[in-house]
Amino acid sequence: MFSNKAEFKAVFLQKLEMTFGTSFGESTKREQFQTLGHMIREYVSSDWIQTNEQYRSTGKKQVYYLSIEFLLGRLLRHNLMNLGIETVVMEGLQELGIDLEDLEEIEADAGLGNGGLGRLAACFLDSLASLNLPGHGCGIRYKHGLFEQKIVDGYQVELPEQWLRHGHVWEVRKSDDSIEIPFWGKVESYQENGKLMFRHLQAETVTAVPYDLPVIGYQTETVNTLRLWSAEPSRFTANTDILRYKKETESISELLYPDDTHDEGKILRLKQQYLLVAASLQSIVSSYKKQKRSLLEFHQFVGIHINDTHPALAVPELMRILMDEEGLGWNEAWYITVNTLSYTNHTTLSEALEKWPMRIFQPLLPRIYMIIEEINERFCQELWEKYPGDWGHIESMAILAHGEVRMAPLAIVGSHSVNGVASLHTEILKEREMNAYYQVFPERFNNKTNGITHRRWLIKSNPKLTNLITDSIGPKWIEDTENLENLLAFRKDQAFLTELGDIKKANKEKLAKIIHEKSGILVDTNSIFDVQVKRLHAYKRQLLNVLHIMYLYNRLKTDPGYSLYPRTFIFGAKASPGYYFAKKVIKLINTVADKVNHDPDVNDRLKVVFLENYRVSLAEDIFPAAEVSQQISTASKEASGTGNMKFMMNGALTVGTLDGANVEITELVGEENIFLFGLRAQEVLNFQKNGGYNSREYYHYDTRIREVTEQLVNGFFPDTEGEFTAIYDSLLNHNDQYFVLRDFASYVQIQEQVSEAYRDRSKWLEKSLVNIAKSGYFSSDRTIQEYANNIWKIKPIK
Incomplete structure (x- = not known):
C-alpha cells in the first residue's frame, strides 16, 4: 500500500478526508487514530483473504x-510492528505533526x-x-x-x-x-x-x-x-x-x-x-x-x-x-x-x-x-x-x-x-x-x-532493551528466542551491565512518571521496584506481601538503626466483584499505603503504590521497570503463571515459591539467580491431606506475626473498625488455608537477602542478565x- 513516508502521508490524508469529511487541520486525534486503524486493516486484507484461500486450497x-x-x-503499535511498517508510519506521522504515542493512547x-x-x-x-x-x-x-x-x-x-x-x-x-x-x-x-x-x-x-x-x-x-x-x-x-x-x-x-x-x-x-x-x-x-x-x-x-x-x-x-x-x-x-x-x-x-x-x-x-x-x-x-x-x-x-x-x-x-x-x-x-x-x-x-510472546512483552514494551540485545548478539533471537542465551557471554562485561542498568533506570523513571500522574505519589527511582501484579486471589497471597510491608513499617518505626534499602512496593490487581475477601485485601493494601506514604519517619525508605485498573497496556509499562517479581502463591496452587515469565524476560529477579513455572525458571537460571522461600508443593499437599498445620502456633511463637495480625483489628489503622475482621479470621479462626503465616518468617528472610543482593549493583545486574538470557525457553512460540x-x-x- 505504501513503501515510503511520502506515499504513506498522501494515502493517510486522502483516507482521513474521505472517511470523516473533514480537513486534516480540523481533524481530531480520534479521527486520526481511526484513519490509521482502517488503513492497516485494509493493508492486511489481501493477506487475510490469501491466508484463508491457502488454508482452503491446500x-x-x-x-x-x-x-x-x-x-x-x-493492537495499533503491535500490528505496525508485525507488518514491518512501524518506522515508515511513525516518521510519516511525525512530519504531519502527529506523535504515534498519542494515537496509541486513543485505543482502548x-x-x-x-x-x-x-x-x-x-x-x-x-x-x-x-x-x-x-x-x-x-x-x-x-x-x-x-x-x-x-x-x-x-x-x-x-x-x-x-x-x-x-x-x-x-x-x-x-x-x-x-x-x-x-x-x-x-x-x-x-x-x-x-x-x-x-x-x-x-x-x-x-x-x-x-x-x-x-x-x-x-x-x-x-x-x-x-x-x-x-x-x-x-x-x-x-x-x-x-x-x-x-x-x-x-x-x-x-x-x-x-x-x-x-x-x-x-x-x-x-x-x-x-x-x-x-x-x-x-x-x-x-x-x-x-x-x-x-x-x-x-x-x-x-x-x-x-x-x-x-x-x-x-x-x-x-x-x-x-x-x-x-x-x-x-x-x-x-x-x-x-x-x-x-x-x-x-x-x-x-x-x-x-x-x-x-x-x-x-x-x-x-x-x-x-x-x-x-x-x-x-x-x-x-x-x-x-x-x-x-x-x-x-x-x-x-x-x-x-x-x-x-x-x-x-x-x-x-x-x-x-x-x-x-x-x-x-x-x-x-x-x-x-x-x-x-x-x-x-x-x-x-x-x-x-509461554509468552516476546514480540509484545520485550520488543514492543521494552525497545531500549531490545536494541541492546540486538546490538550485542544480532537479530537472530527475534526469530528464535533460544538465541538469547548468547547474552551469557556478557556476564562479566561491565560496559554491557552498566548499559543494562541505565535502561532499567530509564524504564523506572517512565513508570514513576505514570505513578505520579495516576496517584499523585512521588517514588524514588533509586529504590528497589518490587512488583506484584496479577488477579487478586487468596492463593496468590497478595496478603503475605502486605503483611510483610506492615512488618517493615513496624521495624522502621521501632528500630532507628534498621538499615532498609529503600523499597517501592507496586501492586496492580482486580478482584472479582463478588469476591468479598479479595476486595478486603485491596482495601488493606491501600490503607497500608496511606499510612506508610504519609509518615515522614519512613516514607524516604518505604513507599506503597496500588495502580488501579491493571490491564495489558499498563502491564507494558510495569514489566520493563520491575526489579523484583513477586510470584508468591501457595506452592501447588498456581498452575503456571505467565507474569513470572514477562518479568524474567525484562530482567527482574523472582521472589517466589517453588510453584507453577517458577520450578522451570529455577532449573534454567539456577538457585543463585532466584530468591526461593516457603513450603514446597508436596508439603502443602501433605498438610491438606493429613492435617497437622495450626496457624495459631505461628501467631503465638512469632511476635512479628502477632503484631501485624493484631494490627488488622486493634485500631492501628484509624477509622477501620471491623474492616479487616474477615482477613484476621481467615488467618486465625479458619486456620490460614493458604499458609500465609507458615511462610511468613521464610518470606521476611528472603526479602532481606534481596536487599543485600541489591547493594552489590554489578552482581545484581549479572543475575538480571542471566534471567534475560534464559527466558527464551518461555517464548509462546516454543509452547x-x-x-x-x-x-x-x-x-x-x-
Whole structure:
C-alpha cells in the first residue's frame, strides 16, 4: 500500500478526508487514530483473504482455539510492528505533526479478558500466526468486558468497561455468517428410515453474530482470524414479552464472568458458554463441509481446543451436530469427537472446576443434557468393567453426580489430549487432582509449559532493551528466542551491565512518571521496584506481601538503626466483584499505603503504590521497570503463571515459591539467580491431606506475626473498625488455608537477602542478565510448536 513516508502521508490524508469529511487541520486525534486503524486493516486484507484461500486450497489441518477470554491489549503499535511498517508510519506521522504515542493512547484495551488465561490465549494467537500455523481463535465479543476498576477511599469500585464506545477499528462484522442458537424448549424423538432422530421444539433462539479480527503474524504474510460472537435477538423467536427477551439476549455477551452466586447468573454463564461453543462449532463444520470432504475424516482436518472448562460443552455439541444434523451413529460421532477435541486444564483448585446444577442445565439445554446423560452412562459402564462393584469410585468419576454436571470430567472423557501448563502442575494433575482419570486414560495426559510472546512483552514494551540485545548478539533471537542465551557471554562485561542498568533506570523513571500522574505519589527511582501484579486471589497471597510491608513499617518505626534499602512496593490487581475477601485485601493494601506514604519517619525508605485498573497496556509499562517479581502463591496452587515469565524476560529477579513455572525458571537460571522461600508443593499437599498445620502456633511463637495480625483489628489503622475482621479470621479462626503465616518468617528472610543482593549493583545486574538470557525457553512460540507437533498435528503453511 505504501513503501515510503511520502506515499504513506498522501494515502493517510486522502483516507482521513474521505472517511470523516473533514480537513486534516480540523481533524481530531480520534479521527486520526481511526484513519490509521482502517488503513492497516485494509493493508492486511489481501493477506487475510490469501491466508484463508491457502488454508482452503491446500486442505491442511486447521486448529480452532476456543476460549472464554482473549486479553489482546492495544493492537495499533503491535500490528505496525508485525507488518514491518512501524518506522515508515511513525516518521510519516511525525512530519504531519502527529506523535504515534498519542494515537496509541486513543485505543482502548479490548475488554475481552481478565487474567493469565486470556493473555495466554492472545499470546498463542500471535505465535500461531508468526509461525505460519493454521490456527484461529473463537471467543465472545463482550460489550463491557469484566469492569473498569476505580479505587475510591481505598475500596475497589466497578464501572462498566466502555471499550466499544467508539467502535472497534480492527473488527469486521459478518452478519451473513450468523447462527441461531436454541435455549429452553423440549426435545421430541421420532423415527426416520429406521433411525431414531431428535428435534428441538419451542426453543427460544438467540442469534450469534460473528465479528472477525485479523491476527497478523510477525513479518510474515500469514493473517489468521479471531472470531468473536455477539448475542443478538433472533427474528425467529415469537415472544410475547419482547423487551424481556431482548434484554436477556443481549446480556449474554454483555459481561465477562457474570456473578453466578444466584440461579440467574448461573443461567447467564451457561448461555454464554453454549453460545460460544455452538456458534463456533457450527461455523467450523459449515466451513469444513464446503471442502466437499467426508465428515468421517473431520478429525484429520480439524482440531478444536478447549481452553479450560468454559468451552467443555464442545463435547456434547459436536456429538449433536454429527448425529442430529449429519446423521452419523453414536460410535462414529464419538470417535470423531474425541479425536477432534483437546483440553487444557489451568488449575489445581477444585472450586475452580466448573459444576452446574442439573435442575438449571437440563431445561436450558435439553438436547445437550440428553447427550451428556448418554456419554455419562457409557463412561460409567466402562468404569464398571474396570472397577466392578466399586460404586464409590465410579460415582466420584461420573460426569453427572449429586445433582451436578461436572465440566472437567466431561472435557477429559471427550478429548484425546489433556494437558497441564507447567511440569509441576501436570504432575499434580496426574498424581493427585485427576489421578483417577489418569489411571483410565494415561496416554491422554501431557505437559505443555506456558509461554509468552516476546514480540509484545520485550520488543514492543521494552525497545531500549531490545536494541541492546540486538546490538550485542544480532537479530537472530527475534526469530528464535533460544538465541538469547548468547547474552551469557556478557556476564562479566561491565560496559554491557552498566548499559543494562541505565535502561532499567530509564524504564523506572517512565513508570514513576505514570505513578505520579495516576496517584499523585512521588517514588524514588533509586529504590528497589518490587512488583506484584496479577488477579487478586487468596492463593496468590497478595496478603503475605502486605503483611510483610506492615512488618517493615513496624521495624522502621521501632528500630532507628534498621538499615532498609529503600523499597517501592507496586501492586496492580482486580478482584472479582463478588469476591468479598479479595476486595478486603485491596482495601488493606491501600490503607497500608496511606499510612506508610504519609509518615515522614519512613516514607524516604518505604513507599506503597496500588495502580488501579491493571490491564495489558499498563502491564507494558510495569514489566520493563520491575526489579523484583513477586510470584508468591501457595506452592501447588498456581498452575503456571505467565507474569513470572514477562518479568524474567525484562530482567527482574523472582521472589517466589517453588510453584507453577517458577520450578522451570529455577532449573534454567539456577538457585543463585532466584530468591526461593516457603513450603514446597508436596508439603502443602501433605498438610491438606493429613492435617497437622495450626496457624495459631505461628501467631503465638512469632511476635512479628502477632503484631501485624493484631494490627488488622486493634485500631492501628484509624477509622477501620471491623474492616479487616474477615482477613484476621481467615488467618486465625479458619486456620490460614493458604499458609500465609507458615511462610511468613521464610518470606521476611528472603526479602532481606534481596536487599543485600541489591547493594552489590554489578552482581545484581549479572543475575538480571542471566534471567534475560534464559527466558527464551518461555517464548509462546516454543509452547505453540509443542502443541502443533504433539497435540494438534498441524504444519506451517507458507
